[in-house]
Structures are given as structure tokens and as C-alpha cells.
Amino acid sequence: MSTSFSRRAFITTALGTTLSIKLNAKQIDKNLIIYHPDSDVYKRLNVPFNSDLSFTPNSIAACTDETSVVSAISYARENKLNVSIKSGGHSFTGASLNNGGLVIDVSGIRQKFYRPKDQSFTAGPGLKLAEVYSYLFKQNRLLPSGSCGGVGLSGLTLGGGYGLFARQHGLTCDHLQQVKMVTAKGKIIDSKDNPDLLWACRGGGNGSLGVITSLKYSTVKAPETFTTQKFRAYNLTPKKAVQLMKDWFSITAGLANPLFSAFVMNGRQVTILLTSTYSHRGPAFQSAKNAFLKAGTATRGVYSKPTHIGIKTYSGRPNPLPFRNMSAGYYNTFQDLQPVAQQITETTINNPGIIFQINTLGGAINNPNVSGAYPHRSYPYLGELQSYWNSPTQKKKLIPAVEKIRLLLKHIPHHYVNYPDPDLENPATAYFAQSLTKLQKIKQQLDPDNFFPKPPLKTDS
Ligand SMILES: Cc1cc2nc3c(=O)[nH]c(=O)nc-3n(C[C@H](O)[C@H](O)[C@H](O)COP(=O)(O)OP(=O)(O)OC[C@H]3O[C@@H](n4cnc5c(N)ncnc54)[C@H](O)[C@@H]3O)c2cc1C
Secondary structure, eight states: OOEEEEEEEEEEOTTSOEEEEEEEEEEEETTEEEEOTTSHHHHHHSOOSBTTOOOOOSEEEEOOSHHHHHHHHHHHHHTTOOEEEESSOOOTTOTTOOSSSEEEEOTTOOOEEEETTTTEEEEOTTOBHHHHHHHHHTTTEEOOOOSOTTSBHHHHHHHOOOOTTHHHHOOTGGGEEEEEEEOTTSOEEEGGGOHHHHHHHTTSOTTTSOEEEEEEEEOEEOOSEEEEEEEEEOSOOHHHHHHHHHHHHHHHTTOOTTEEEEEEEETTEEEEEEEESSOTTSHHHHHHHHHHHHTTOEEEEEEEEEHHHHGGGGOOOSSOBOBOOEEEEEESSGGGTHHHHHHHHHHHHHSTTEEEEEEEOOGGGOOTTOOSSOOOTTOOEEEEEEEBOSSHHHHHHHHHHHHHHHHHTTTOOOOOTTSOOTTOSSHHHHHHGGGHHHHHHHHHHHOTTOSSOOTTOOOOO
């Protein structure tokens, strides 16, 4: 049974203030309301984290459990609407929203349950990373994940999920043990009965196979301490920046697994980040620190805190901002960047607002025995090309500079699906490499009509 209502409602808040909210919505069944443009809920949910983008979906299904997802799918079919799936809304390209279709919003499916018996964690797809960290820290447990608190757990996991703990404990998707999904036909399936589904969701399940409604993970003991230190070099010329980049690659090549490092170039400044789940007094941390200082950086000191406090330094901005970011590719060594390094550093220096970042991978990520669609385990480095602006004039200058660096990196074959680049020539191969054939077969099996049309996975039909 469905009821339409378009009216203004008044609610009284805990502080006794009366608020008016605009409802332009349709109650589809007892669990699902579909919101239309003009309603306040639609406006709140139709917000991509990248505020440079805007979308006008026909309607948004605010799902609260898996049966409401089933209802949303039949609503889309009855009304011949294209669909997209939205969780934390952090897709760089706004892949979770659409124009003219139905957005299946799962941010209201938020169950969380830690089971001491097998140390597993079962989560709804609507949870955000900050909530996951703080919930599990109370149990002295950790799910290794990304650092920015507002990123959605399901969007991150389904594409891989790396962060400050990945070199020690692996990717987020490596800890995924079981998922439930609503298929394009509205059927609820469980990976217990379909091991290929679990395989696909470990790095290849973003938005194109079905709607994930529950994710069960293994967890690890939460580290007691989190240490972080920043090393900076100022007023760099392109040549000096390249030398520092080269040194950083060689210093981090032998980094111990509990350590993570990033090389972040912003204008004439490079910040080298070093973190550890151990004290800064340990030999691995000291040796990396001394090497970074010897390479010409300066530091203001080290910050060592209980982990639940320490990681908040990296929790990022909660509110949307305009940007154009993308994968700058996976690298094995500095040699992969050498032919273009000078032009990249020059362009970064000449275009304030561009950030060229390289993160260390490797360690526990590089475990060939982990099964799953994430194909880039053996690469020890991942680049990110970022650009942020404060004004339309700055944007106008930055976009061609981003494009210039993007083209310089054309020889880099593999990219991270969670840092999508819509202009890649062969995105399916770049993101999924050797996993592509099996992923395409699973797509064909689960969604033969391409009901979830998110590229680059497509069926033959
Ligand atoms: C500020 C910022 C910081 C980031 N930091 C990191 C980081 O530290 N590590 C890292 O690995 N990545 C990081 N990312 C990238 C991040 O992993 C991706 O943007 C991720 O896809 C975001 O997921 P989401 O749920 O927030 O986004 P959404 O935009 O809601 O979804 C992203 C994609 O996943 C699909 N999807 C979401 N939920 C489901 C579901 N339940 N079922 C099926 N498909 C679904 C969507 O359809 C869409 O294609 C960061 C991104 C930003 C903007």
C-alpha cells in the first residue's frame, strides 16, 4: 500500500523548539518512504561530499532495512527509474547519486554488533568510519580502515579500503567475512550460499552488483598507542622536490609493517607523514625519522597518544567541499614516476591548490593468500592527485593543471577504484586487472540486465 503526502509538518525538538519540515514523500510500505524534490529529507540526502557536483534524482528511497531495499527496487522497476546506491556519499565523482533516477540511500541501515565469541563485527552499510572506530575501540578491537571519519564503511570496503593500519593488518575488504545483498530482482542473498559474492565484494562490489545490506568482518586487537610525526621541507624547487621524492621512495622501501608513510606535495612544500602503532622510541621509527631528517626535512616533534585519540588527527573535514581528486596510480618504485617527476613537481608548485600525494602500501596488504577481487596487492605505493579551490577563478586555473598531471601519468597501468578517474581510457582493466574476467562473470550472474548500471562493470546485454 502506498500513501502520498505533501505537506509541512511541525516537530518539537528536545530543546522545546518547534521546527517545520517539508514532506513531499510517498510511504511505499511500513519501512520505506520515497522522497521527492522539494522535501527537506530529499535535500539533506541529495548532498555529495564533493560540493563541486550537483544532481537532481527523480526521488530518493530512504531505506532502513533490507526489506525496504527490496521495496525500493520494485518501486524503481514499476516506475522505470535508473538507480544508484548511496551510503556515505564520499564518491569523488558522485557515483552514488544520479539525474532523473532513484537513489537507493542505505545510510539509515545502521546496525552494529560486536560478537566477543568470534571477535566478529557485523555492520549496516550506513555506518561511517568514525562510528566504527569508536564503537570497536570500546571493545579494544579495530577494523583496519581509512582515516576520514565521514567516509561510508560499505563504499570503502567494496572497493578495497586502505589506511594507516593496512600495512600491519591488511585492507578493510580483507577482513570481510560475509555479506548480505539485495539483487536486481529484489532477492535477498547471502554470501554463505554464494562464495563468489564475498570474493567480488572484497574490492570489486561498488555499486554495480546489488545493494549490500549487511557486512560481517573479522577484527584485530586495537593497538594501545598511535604515534605520528610530520617532516617538512619548504620553498622547494622542482628539482629539490624530485630529489626528496626519490629519497622518500628509497627510505620507505624497507619500512616495517606497523609503520605508514605518505609523501604530500602542496605548492613548494613537502610534508612527509610517518605513523606507527608502536612508540616513536622503537628502532624502525627512529631509523625512518633519522633518514627523513638527513634528506633535508625539519620536524616539530612527535605525537604519541592512545590510539582512539591519536587517529582523530586524521579524521578530516566533516562538511562537503569542492574538489577534483583521482587516483594517480599504483607504483613499484620511484622509476615508475621518474620520467615525469620533474613536470609533476613543476605543475604542483605553479598551481597552488594541487596536492600530489603518494602513500605506502605493501606489508600485510601484499598477502597473495588473501582471496578477493582487489587485484593490486603487490604494489607498494599508491598515488593520489588532489585539487581544492576557494573560488571559481582558482578552479579555472586548477582544472587544466590537474589534466596536465593526469596525462603525464598515462603510462601508469593500474588505478584504485575508490579514487575513480572518469577519463581513464580502460577503466575496467585499470581498476580490476586480473580480477576483471571473474568479476564480469559474477556481474552477469547477479545483474544480467544491468539494472545497476555503474561503470566499469557491464553485462553483455
Ligand atoms: C575525504 C575522503 C577521504 C577518503 N579517505 C579514504 C581512505 O583513507 N582510504 C580509502 O581506501 N579510501 C578513501 N576515500 C575513498 C573512499 O573509499 C570512496 O570514496 C568510497 O567509495 C566512499 O564510500 P561512501 O559510502 O562514503 O560513498 P558513496 O558515494 O555513498 O558510495 C561510493 C560507491 O560505493 C557504492 N556503494 C555504497 N554503498 C553501497 C552498498 N551498500 N552496496 C553497494 N554499493 C554501494 C556506491 O554506489 C558508489 O558507487 C576517501 C574519500 C574521501 C572523499
